Amino acid sequence: MKLQITFLSLLLLTLFSSVSSATTIHLIFESGFTDEFDSGGEWEALYDDIDEIKDEIEDIVDADYLAYGIGASLTSGDIPVCIGRTLTSYGGSSGIGAFYSSSVPDTAYINVEKFADQSALQGVLATIERIGRALGGTASHEVGHLLNLRHVYSYDSYDPYYDYQVIEGGVPTEQTELSDDNKNHFAIDSKTLKYNLMTSGGIIDTTERAETDRDFSKYSDAVLVFGLNGGGSISGHVGLSDTVDLNLVWGGELTVSSNITVDSDNKLYLSPNTTLKMNSGKTITINGEITVCSGVLFTKSSTNWDGIIINNGGTMTLNSLGGTIAKKIEYATTGVTINANSSTPIDNGVYTLTIDNCTTGMTIYNSTATIQNISFDNITDDAIEIDYSSSDPTIDAVSIYDGEYGIDIHSSADATLTDSELEGMDEDNIYFENSAGIDMNGGHNDVTRTSGKHAINNARPSTVFINVNYNYWNGETTLSD
Numbered sequence: 001m002k003l004q005i006t007f008l009s010l011l012l013l014t015l016f017s018s019v020s021s022a023t024t025i026h027l028i029f030e031s032g033f034t035d036e037f038d039s040g041g042e043w044e045a046l047y048d049d050i051d052e053i054k055d056e057i058e059d060i061v062d063a064d065y066l067a068y069g070i071g072a073s074l075t076s077g078d079i080p081v082c083i084g085r086t087l088t089s090y091g092g093s094s095g096i097g098a099f100y101s102s103s104v105p106d107t108a109y110i111n112v113e114k115f116a117d118q119s120a121l122q123g124v125l126a127t128i129e130r131i132g133r134a135l136g137g138t139a140s141h142e143v144g145h146l147l148n149l150r151h152v153y154s155y156d157s158y159d160p161y162y163d164y165q166v167i168e169g170g171v172p173t174e175q176t177e178l179s180d181d182n183k184n185h186f187a188i189d190s191k192t193l194k195y196n197l198m199t200s201g202g203i204i205d206t207t208e209r210a211e212t213d214r215d216f217s218k219y220s221d222a223v224l225v226f227g228l229n230g231g232g233s234i235s236g237h238v239g240l241s242d243t244v245d246l247n248l249v250w251g252g253e254l255t256v257s258s259n260i261t262v263d264s265d266n267k268l269y270l271s272p273n274t275t276l277k278m279n280s281g282k283t284i285t286i287n288g289e290i291t292v293c294s295g296v297l298f299t300k301s302s303t304n305w306d307g308i309i310i311n312n313g314g315t316m317t318l319n320s321l322g323g324t325i326a327k328k329i330e331y332a333t334t335g336v337t338i339n340a341n342s343s344t345p346i347d348n349g350v351y352t353l354t355i356d357n358c359t360t361g362m363t364i365y366n367s368t369a370t371i372q373n374i375s376f377d378n379i380t381d382d383a384i385e386i387d388y389s390s391s392d393p394t395i396d397a398v399s400i401y402d403g404e405y406g407i408d409i410h411s412s413a414d415a416t417l418t419d420s421e422l423e424g425m426d427e428d429n430i431y432f433e434n435s436a437g438i439d440m441n442g443g444h445n446d447v448t449r450t451s452g453k454h455a456i457n458n459a460r461p462s463t464v465f466i467n468v469n470y471n472y473w474n475g476e477t478t479l480s481d
């Protein structure tokens with residue numbers, strides 16, 4: 001869909017930057033703009049200055065996006081801004097500007113008539129500078145929305161994790177609906193707020209638009225940098241002061257061309273239906289926390305990516321915000337790797353995480369973690385691989401419907417298995433090596449072996465604890481042919 005197109009363009013920019021021009025905002029002046037300069041128009045007296053005003057708007061948008069490698073042009077570009085469009089034909093908006101990410105390509109609109117009707121831009125107040133600043137700033141604002149920015153990001157220290165009142169249905173709340181507590185927490189004085197390009201319409205008036213040079217806040221800057229770089233480190237982004245911990249929120253679609261690392265003190269919040277399309281070999285490393293709302297999809301952009309790595313202290317938290325669409329990890333070499341984790345690396349609540357179409361579903365190294373509510377489908381090699389002597393994870397309420405081996409426990413590792421279902425393996429459901437062990441005394445496992453293969457293959461002498469009375473073997477009393 002929409003944002004994908006924007007970032008696909010940016011990706012092409014990355015690939016071909018040495019031979020092509022940068023991604024460009026195309027400023028398209030329509031009759032709604034030029035009419036104001038014709039006979040009877042509000043800006044008739046400025047008829048001879050119309051090109052200068054266009055240049056002024058171009059300069060302002062250009063300056064706003066200079067740091068991000070995006071330019072503005074009057075003749076061509078990738079992101080259209082229709083200046084002069086009446087917005088009522090696009091969903092009845094009566095505002096001064098709008099953006100539509102349901103059109104292709106994503107397009108921003110400016111209702112020039114709404115500006116010309118304001119006394120702050122009439123008579124002696126109708127100058128090249130004032131009109132340019134008002135329209136240019138609004139153009140940059142609407143393009144900002146197309147690049148995943150929201151009004152509430154006009155606070156430098158916006159934090160999606162602070163007091164969940166800022167999250168409605170899994171997305172950042174409107175700036176005008178922030179509680180006083182939120183406003184105080186994201187403290188910034190009201191005058192400064194007006195200098196931020198993403199501040200919402202009710203907070204800045206036409207006079208201020210005409211007289212104020214505006215810029216992106218530090219939080220907007222961090223979101224833009226994350227998106228335009230195709231991911232990156234969630235820690236101290238350039239420009240953020242030491243006192244601001246960056247907990248980044250992301251929504252929409254993003255082609256990820258950098259490894260994403262969430263540092264131990266930071267968090268990444270993925271709004272409902274976010275799609276991260278990972279480039280070949282890229283990883284997401286969680287040392288802090290990632291929150292996953294409904295419908296979040298981690299997938300490949302072309303060939304397989306390398307998956308999510310959850311290190312000691314890292315957590316992936318699943319929540320219910322945004323509906324009931326599955327949360328899925330697919331097309332990775334290893335869907336999830338869990339390293340030295342002794343707590344709850346995947347905090348599911350009651351929600352199932354699906355790991356689909358991966359080579360290996362999950363590897364668990366040196367961990368005593370509890371893994372639960374995960375469904376493995378279309379796995380090529382092992383669904384779950386457990387290794388190293390200090391590994392003794394508890395695997396609960398897991399469904400494995402495909403794979404070479406369902407659970408492969410390497411030498412000296414242990415595991416506890418409860419309430420899980422294993423069926424449809426190419427080889428054995430559970431396989432373990434020398435000195436490995438599995439404790440199924442908790443029972444309630446439902447294991448159906450493939451004909452000619454083993455439900456449990458204790459191929460080499462191992463420590464085995466199984467209470468068959470409380471497990472179901474598809475009615476069989478012999479667990480192998």
Ligand SMILES: [Zn+2]
Pocket residue numbers: 141142145151200201
């Ligand atoms: Zn807006």
